[in-house]
Structures are given as C-alpha cells and as structure tokens.
Amino acid sequence: MKPSTRPLTTAEIAALALSLAHMGSGPQAITARRGLRHAFEHMELDDEVIATTLETLTSPMPPATADRARTIANAITSRLVIRLHYQDVTGRITVRDVDPVTCMVHREYWYLVGMCRMRHAIRAFRFDRIVATEPTFMPARPHMVDNFLPFQGKRAA
Known part of the structure; x- marks a missing residue:
C-alpha cells in the first residue's frame, strides 16, 4: 500500500525554488525547473498570484x-x-x-x-x-x- 502524500509546505517550496534559482540555466536546471512547474500544476493555489510567482520561482536569477x-x-x-x-x-x-x-x-x-x-x-x-x-x-x-x-x-x- 502506497503511503498518502502530503502537499509541499511553503518552506519546502521556497527551499526547492531557491536551490533552482541560483543553479543557472544548464540542462539540469531546466529539467528541475520543469519539475517544479509540474508540482505547481497539482496544487490548489490562488490563480491571480500564482502566474507571476511561478514565473519568478522557475526563472534563473541574474x-x-x-x-x-x-x-x-x-x-x-x-x-x-x-x-x-x-x-x-x-x-x-x-x-x-x-x-x-x-x-x-x-x-x-x-x-x-x-x-x-x-x-x-x-x-x-x-x-x-x-x-x-x-x-x-x-x-x-x-x-x-x-x-x-x-x-x-x-x-x-
């Protein structure tokens, strides 16, 4: 029997996104950001805020x-x-x-x-x-x- 999964916490999302944000734009970073986008698609979030926030979370930093x-x-x-x-x-x-x-x-x-x-x-x-x-x-x-x-x-x- 597969254990039930819980949604990511805000702190977990922040930690994952920060790790991805400073990875640059190499192939691994692009794949990881795509995974984070996929995770967001399965969460119930406020549509107004999420579009801008998701773009920021999944874009490489300068x-x-x-x-x-x-x-x-x-x-x-x-x-x-x-x-x-x-x-x-x-x-x-x-x-x-x-x-x-x-x-x-x-x-x-x-x-x-x-x-x-x-x-x-x-x-x-x-x-x-x-x-x-x-x-x-x-x-x-x-x-x-x-x-x-x-x-x-x-x-x-």
Whole structure:
C-alpha cells in the first residue's frame, strides 16, 4: 500500500525554488525547473498570484543575484548570521546582521526572511535590493519558519 502524500509546505517550496534559482540555466536546471512547474500544476493555489510567482520561482536569477542567493542559502543551511548591505526604497544603504530563516517569492520578487538584529524585528529583504552579502561565523538564533512568512495566506505560495 502506497503511503498518502502530503502537499509541499511553503518552506519546502521556497527551499526547492531557491536551490533552482541560483543553479543557472544548464540542462539540469531546466529539467528541475520543469519539475517544479509540474508540482505547481497539482496544487490548489490562488490563480491571480500564482502566474507571476511561478514565473519568478522557475526563472534563473541574474549571476550577481545568484551569487548572493548562494551565500544566503548557505547561511540558512549552516544556521549562521548573514551580514547584508541593503538598499532601501529611497536608495539609503544600511549594513544589517540577520538571523536568516527562509527565502520566499511574492509575485515577481525573491525575499530573504529573517530576524533583523538592527531593527530587532522580523523583516523581509528583497533580493534585488541586497547590494552585498557577507557570511559570518556567528550562530543564528533558531526561529520557526511558519512565524516568518509575512505574505503567506491560506492559499499563497
């Protein structure tokens, strides 16, 4: 008897998509993205949001963003604080130490979600506004992913 399968969680989708996003555009990456698209076809998701989100999830990142995404993914996996040079909407750049929790896509943007040590609050940092990333050797405090998804709704990816 085949065990029943459960749908992917938002955190699992984010982890898979981040891994694919910084793979580049080689044959393996293309096949893997096609698999992710196939997985989405079998999920009940909000059609308005899903078209844009799916395109973002399954498109390769620009090389510089992909390099920063690898550093971010390594920090999440290693449970280490990451230092971000972050440009806000006004153009001001700040340096922030962040306990990284997860990455996610909301419509056409990738975000790093984590606890900002400068603001002492949960923040979502848009990848296209992250100017530079630096790995640190400081252990990150543990945080539950489910508490850190600012755009997550019942049916959102």
